[in-house]
Amino acid sequence: MDELLTKNLHQTISQGSLVVTPLPLSPNISLYLISADYPKDRLPDEEMHAIIDKPAYWAFCWASGQVLAAHLVSHPEICRNKTVLDLGAGSGVAAIAAALSGATSVIACDLDKHALEACIVNGKANQVELDTLESLELCVDKVDLLIAADVLYDRENLPWLEQFGSYADEILIADSRIRDESVFEDFEKISNVSAITVPDLDELKEFGDVAIYYKKYR
Numbered sequence: 488m489d490e491l492l493t494k495n496l497h498q499t500i501s502q503g504s505l506v507v508t509p510l511p512l513s514p515n516i517s518l519y520l521i522s523a524d525y526p527k528d529r530l531p532d533e534e535m536h537a538i539i540d541k542p543a544y545w546a547f548c549w550a551s552g553q554v555l556a557a558h559l560v561s562h563p564e565i566c567r568n569k570t571v572l573d574l575g576a577g578s579g580v581a582a583i584a585a586a587l588s589g590a591t592s593v594i595a596c597d598l599d600k601h602a603l604e605a606c607i608v609n610g611k612a613n614q615v616e617l618d619t620l621e622s623l624e625l626c627v628d629k630v631d632l633l634i635a636a637d638v639l640y641d642r643e644n645l646p647w648l649e650q651f652g653s654y655a656d657e658i659l660i661a662d663s664r665i666r667d668e669s670v671f672e673d674f675e676k677i678s679n680v681s682a683i684t685v686p687d688l689d690e691l692k693e694f695g696d697v698a699i700y701y702k703k704y705r
Contacts, residue, residue, distance in 0.1 A: 492519050492546075492608055495601040499543045507612065510548060510580070512557035512682060516587070518578050518609045521546040523686035545577045545602040550682040550690075551636035552577060554697040555661035556584035558678060559634070563588035565659065569631035572596055572655065574623055574647075575638040579606030581661075585634065586615035594630070596620040623647075626654050636661040645670065651702075658702045663694050674700035 489505060496503050500521070508520045521543070559565055559581065567589035573582035576595035579602075586593045595606035595617045603619040610617040620626060633655035638644055639662055648670070651658045660674070668676070678699040684690060 489519055489608060492601075492605055495604065496521065496543055496546055498601075500546075503543075503546070505546065508548075508685060510553055510556070510685060512553050512680075513560050513580075513584065515560065516556060516580060516583055516613055518548055518580060518583075519546075519605065519612065520548055520578065520685060543601065545579075545597075545599065545605040547688070548578050548580050548685040549637055550684050550695045551661040551663045551697045552580045553685065554678075554680045554682050555634060555636045555659070555699065556580045557680075558659075558661070558699055559584040559588050566590040566632060570594075570628075571632045571634060572620070572623075572626060572630045574633060574635040576606050577602050577636075579609045579617060581634050581636055582606060582617050583610055583613050583615055585632075586610070586617065587613065590632075592618060594618045594620050594626070596623055596626070598622065623654060629653075630655045632657045632659065634659045634661075637664060639670075640664040648673075652704045656704050658700075658704075660700045661697055662700065663697045666693075668698075671700045674702045677701050 504522045505519045506522045507517050509517045566585040570592050571585040571590045572594040574596050576582050576597045582593045582595040683695050
């Protein structure tokens with residue numbers, strides 16, 4: 488199955504390779520991620536356009552996803568015996584953590600078909616089964632818990648915060664991009680953790696400062 492992910496990766500980064508990588512904050516979870524020696528020099532224009540058009544977000548474990556996954560694993564009661572939907576699942580790290588924590592079922596939701604394929608492969612690598620969904624609007628049955636990591640980097644997504652209650656009874660969001668905490672005025676801030684993306688992108692330190700917010704609707 489990793490051949491499929493490599494094929495998908497090469498549609499964007501032709502010289503990249505994937506390696507099974509244990510996560511620093513959750514070493515019990517390993518993901519197929521792009522190797523740390525991926526090309527960092529200027530790429531051919533055609534490849535740059537491919538990256539812009541279809542970035543392989545799923546080939547990295549972003550700081551917020553890793554922090555959210557570690558939080559779920561450390562507090563298994565959050566997901567135990569619940570139905571969970573991971574919005575913007577990417578590599579599937581948070582969805583996998585939810586499944587390992589005892590969720591009855593977990594849906595990985597992402598607009599990117601390649602991300603959903605990565606979720607399935609990474610789930611099997613961690614001996615868990617994940618359902619997949621291409622869009623939140625396609626979620627017919629309300630779930631117990633909606634989890635999301637760094638889905639608000641695009642300010643056009645902020646209205647989701649008012650809509651999440653239609654899809655879940657509880658919301659858990661990890662975010663490193665929103666500095667105006669008034670955006671989360673209806674949420675409880677329950678944690679703040681520093682982390683880095685894997686492999687390390689040498690991002691600004693502020694992007695490794697991850698806050699976790701919680702809201703319950705009933």
